[in-house]
Structures are given as structure tokens and as C-alpha cells.
Amino acid sequence: MRELDSRLIAEAVADMCIRANTVLPDDVRAALDLARRDEDGEAARGILDTIIENYRAAGPVPICQDTGLACVFVEVGQDVHISGSLMDAVNAGVAKGYTDGYLRKSVVRDPLDRVNTGDNTPALLYTELVPGDRVKITVAPKGAGSENMSRIAMLKPSDGIGGVRDFVLETVRLAGPNPCPPIVVGVGIGGNFDKAALLAKKALLRPVGSHNPAEMYSKLESELLMLINSTGIGPQGLGGRTTALGVNIETMPTHIASLPCAVNINCHVSRHVTEVL
Amino acid sequence: MTYKLTAPLTRDAAARLRAGDSVLISGVIFSARDAAHKRFCELLDDGKPLPLPIEGSVIYYMGPSPALPGTPIGAAGPTTSYRMDAYAPRLLALGNLGMIGKGRRSREVVEAMKAAGAVYFGATGGAGALLSRCITSAEVAAWPDLGAEALMRLEVKDFPAVVVIDSLGNDLYDIGPRQYRERHGQE
Structure with missing residues (x-):
């Protein structure tokens, strides 16, 4: 051993x-740069410029x-x-x-x-x-600003994919400007009360821009990102296209009576470093 | 409009600002967040004076990271403001004229702002490394036991913010997203 x-x-x-x-991961940097390219509001672009300038300015601060x-x-x-x-x-x-x-x-x-x-x-x-x-x-x-805007729902099996979609969107709308948009949205579906929340947190560890390997969930990620970026919340909640940089969904088996759905929100300073010893 | 503001604020300067205006704030502001606000209200309950000049004051909802050697302060971006909503109306009633933070405010705070002629500014959340460069000096004004949550007196130079809620109660968090949706034919 x-x-x-x-x-x-x-x-x-x-x-x-x-x-x-001190160092923003490459996936988040790339997502911010892409969002800046696609943003169409002048004020929103200014905020994204500030956010990009900030991650470049960081370290050792x-x-x-x-x-x-x-x-x-x-x-x-x-x-x-x-x-x-x-x-x-x-x-x-x-x-x-x-x-x-x-x-x-x-x-x-x-x-x-x-x-x-x-x-x-x-x-x-x-x-x-x-x-x-x-x-x-x-x-x-x-950070707690985004963590505090996270939610969990014990949906009914009959709520289905529409129920999941509505709950994620409602969570993002309720969060509004509070979690420092643009945000990254981690969604955990299945398991039980606590496992769904853990799945949502683990979903945030997956690179922004990656997709769930199952086609149904990969499509749902894209659809949710499009819907979230149609809300108009925008960078810092002041209006614009870029409300989220990515939506990551993770799932697991669940009880015949359950459809737990947890949404863990992260801010644009979506930090993760991995090492193998 | 972009305005250069001097803190502490005058009533005239605060009254002129409208939601959506950009400002660059210079002068003296105080940083305080959850724990310091709780203590403000405990002092007021006991009939004791506050540890800052409240008239015209600008309070920044912020708890910095520690200063690196040779710098006045570490990263220093705004924290989410709604956690101070329970305390803010009492400070507004005493002459506080400006709050800097991020995120929505309660109806009670907006009504207290209108009554006081006060303004709520938004700073860019998550831009703590950049914003720290606008802070030229920082000292603990009270409660060092609170660590990052201590009350601090800050000297700022051209600190960038946007007027989110003005003294009439106009709220950029409603106006901005609505204008985006209108532009894109959703409303």
C-alpha cells in the first residue's frame, strides 16, 4: 500500500x-472574454471590461x-x-x-x-x-454573496423537466443583482435532499463551457443558459445579456416519489484548483 | 452623466444624482458590514454616540482582505447590501446620505432614503483587486476585534460607482433589465 x-x-x-x-481559472477567463464579445449594451460592456481588468490585475492581491x-x-x-x-x-x-x-x-x-x-x-x-x-x-x-442566493426544491415527479426549468429560472430571477452576475449556475437533480445540494455544488467544479455527457441534460444546460440570458438581468444586475456564463447540471438516481432539484449559484469569480498527489 | 463627488456628501450633491449616473467618489468614507451595523444599532439603543460622523456620511458595505506589506488595504469590493437593510433606516434618519454596496434594497430602506434624501451606489461586485487601488489610506475606526468586519475610515480617490437608487426612489435594478428586454422586443 x-x-x-x-x-x-x-x-x-x-x-x-x-x-x-489570486488566479482566475482559464475556463472562466475564456467565458468572460466571450461574453464581452457578445454583450450589446454599452454599460454592460463597461462592467465586463472592469471584471476582466480586475482578474488581470489580481495577484498577489x-x-x-x-x-x-x-x-x-x-x-x-x-x-x-x-x-x-x-x-x-x-x-x-x-x-x-x-x-x-x-x-x-x-x-x-x-x-x-x-x-x-x-x-x-x-x-x-x-x-x-x-x-x-x-x-x-x-x-x-x-463566496457567500452567491451561496446565499442558492435554493433547493423537492419537486414532484409530475413536475418533470418543465418543473426543473422553472425552478432554476425562478432562482436566478430572485437572485437578481445580489450574487454578482454574471454567474455560474450549478444544478443538482436527483438523489435526496442533501445529495441534490452536493450535486449542485459539484456541478460548479466542472469547467464553464463543458457539458453533461447525457444529451438530454446537455440540451437542458444550453436551453437554460439561453433563457437565463434573456432575462435582461445582465452584468451586476444593471441590464444586459450576460446574466450567466454557464449552466452545469449533474444528476443521480432518485426515489420513485422524488424529484429533488438544487441550484447552487456561483459568482463570476468561480474559483477551483485541482492537484493529484 | 458622470459626476465627481466629494465625501462626506452634501444634501444638494445627493439630491442632484439620478439612477444610472456614474460617479467618482473622493474624500473620506467608512466601511462597515454586518457585525459593525449590529453594533451601531446597539449603541443607538443604549443612547450612546456612533463612532463616526454620521451627517453626510458615505458608508461602504465592505470587509477587505488583509493589506499586503506596503499597501493600505487588500481587495476591497462591495458585499451584498440587503443584509444591512435591517439597520440602514436608523442611520439614514440620523443623516447618513450615501451607501455603497451591491444588490437590491428593501422597500423600508428605499422609503427611508427618500425621506432622508439619500443615495444608494453600486460598486462592481467581484472587482476587489481593482477597487482597492482607489483607496489611498485605511485605518480601523472602531472594533478591531471584528477583524475584517471592523469599522474602517477610508480615504478614497476617484472611487467608481453607479447610482442604483436615487433620492426619489428610482431603481436601476428595475430600469436597466427592463430597458434591455424592451430593446430586444420582449416587452
Whole structure:
């Protein structure tokens, strides 16, 4: 069995927190550049220019001051043994990255007493056991402006694809200018209450512009993007074509009585960095 | 129209602005978000003075990332404003004339703005790296225990914003998207 020192995980996480918050991924850059080309409103184009100028100007200053909750997805191969605590290593990495990288500490220790923990820990750690002897780590800092506009619905099977379409659109309309459009829309369909939400979050990890491999869902992604970009909400909600850069749908089997549908919204600072150890 | 504004604001300067105008703000503004607003209202409940000159003030809903060595402040873009809606009317009633943030405001806030002659500005959300360059100095004015949520006194130079809601209650979040849909024959 392969041995992996947890200190290597801590080092990788620290580095990834800094990179994720200062360098916008290529897929999002490309989507913003494309959106700027296709935008037809003068004010909307100006806002997209500012957003593009901002990601170019970032580093070492973070792209956005909301450097987020540190969402860390770890896929652990069944044939690797991690020496030391994985959770401690991830938290040590987050504390080091957020301190050394001058990133904002945005975590309170309790949802009601609201005292800041001071180092952005604990991370939100999602682990999964997979075949192989590698450890794949994805760091996806998530801002709260967009997270707060996310919703879930326990639809009825009879609501069907139309019900899903309506719920996603309604969620984007209700969000309006609040989540810093242009947004990226992650949709999770199926599973149960909690799995649908997780699917929606994982959908945001897929590159903007990629498509669900199933034709029905790939078409639904394109249709939803077109409908969302017809609302007129536009960049920052001030009117324009570019309300969303992409819609990513992930699905899984569900109960005969259920059609859970979760919508996780991300802002245009859609951050994710992956490394394999 | 693009206006050069000086903060703190005068009533005349605020009254002249209309939804859709672009502004460049220079002068002294204060940054405060959720936790600082809660403390403002606790002070007012106790009949104590606020830790900022409220008359004509411009309050920026923002909690920065830490300043890198040799710079006054880190990334410094707006946070979503509706979380301050529960507190804003009390500050408006005391003379606060400008708020900078992003996202919609409640009906109560808009009514309080109309009564006070105040303006709500939108700054570009997610453009924190660029906006930090318009902040020439930053110091904690109160509550350092709040970390990024402390009340800060900021000196700004040509800070870019757009008038989203003016003192008459016109709201660019309604007007802008509607104009887009009209242009595209949807209404």
C-alpha cells in the first residue's frame, strides 16, 4: 500500500488556497472574454471590461475580498494510506494559505454567536473513496454573496423537466443583482435532499463551457443558459445579456416519489484548483 | 452623466444624482458590514454616540482582505447590501446620505432614503483587486476585534460607482433589465 505523508497534503492545500484566490481559472477567463464579445449594451460592456481588468490585475492581491469558505474536495484512492490526520492536514493547509496569502478570514465558529475563528478554518471537507492509490484534491473557495442566493426544491415527479426549468429560472430571477452576475449556475437533480445540494455544488467544479455527457441534460444546460440570458438581468444586475456564463447540471438516481432539484449559484469569480498527489 | 463627488456628501450633491449616473467618489468614507451595523444599532439603543460622523456620511458595505506589506488595504469590493437593510433606516434618519454596496434594497430602506434624501451606489461586485487601488489610506475606526468586519475610515480617490437608487426612489435594478428586454422586443 502506498504511503502519503499528510504534511504533503497540508502544503498542497496551502498553495492551492492562494492560487485559487489570486488566479482566475482559464475556463472562466475564456467565458468572460466571450461574453464581452457578445454583450450589446454599452454599460454592460463597461462592467465586463472592469471584471476582466480586475482578474488581470489580481495577484498577489486576491481577485475578490470574499476569499470564501474553503471548500476542499478530496478523493482518496483505496490503495493509499495517509499517515497523520487528513482533516488536520487540510485545516493546517487552509490556515497557512489564508494567513500567508493575505486572504480574508471569513469563518465564524458558531452560526449564532458569530465569533471569527481567525484563520478561516475549519475547511468544508468533502471526502470520497475511489479506486487507485492517488489522492486528488480540489480547492474551491466559495463566496457567500452567491451561496446565499442558492435554493433547493423537492419537486414532484409530475413536475418533470418543465418543473426543473422553472425552478432554476425562478432562482436566478430572485437572485437578481445580489450574487454578482454574471454567474455560474450549478444544478443538482436527483438523489435526496442533501445529495441534490452536493450535486449542485459539484456541478460548479466542472469547467464553464463543458457539458453533461447525457444529451438530454446537455440540451437542458444550453436551453437554460439561453433563457437565463434573456432575462435582461445582465452584468451586476444593471441590464444586459450576460446574466450567466454557464449552466452545469449533474444528476443521480432518485426515489420513485422524488424529484429533488438544487441550484447552487456561483459568482463570476468561480474559483477551483485541482492537484493529484 | 458622470459626476465627481466629494465625501462626506452634501444634501444638494445627493439630491442632484439620478439612477444610472456614474460617479467618482473622493474624500473620506467608512466601511462597515454586518457585525459593525449590529453594533451601531446597539449603541443607538443604549443612547450612546456612533463612532463616526454620521451627517453626510458615505458608508461602504465592505470587509477587505488583509493589506499586503506596503499597501493600505487588500481587495476591497462591495458585499451584498440587503443584509444591512435591517439597520440602514436608523442611520439614514440620523443623516447618513450615501451607501455603497451591491444588490437590491428593501422597500423600508428605499422609503427611508427618500425621506432622508439619500443615495444608494453600486460598486462592481467581484472587482476587489481593482477597487482597492482607489483607496489611498485605511485605518480601523472602531472594533478591531471584528477583524475584517471592523469599522474602517477610508480615504478614497476617484472611487467608481453607479447610482442604483436615487433620492426619489428610482431603481436601476428595475430600469436597466427592463430597458434591455424592451430593446430586444420582449416587452
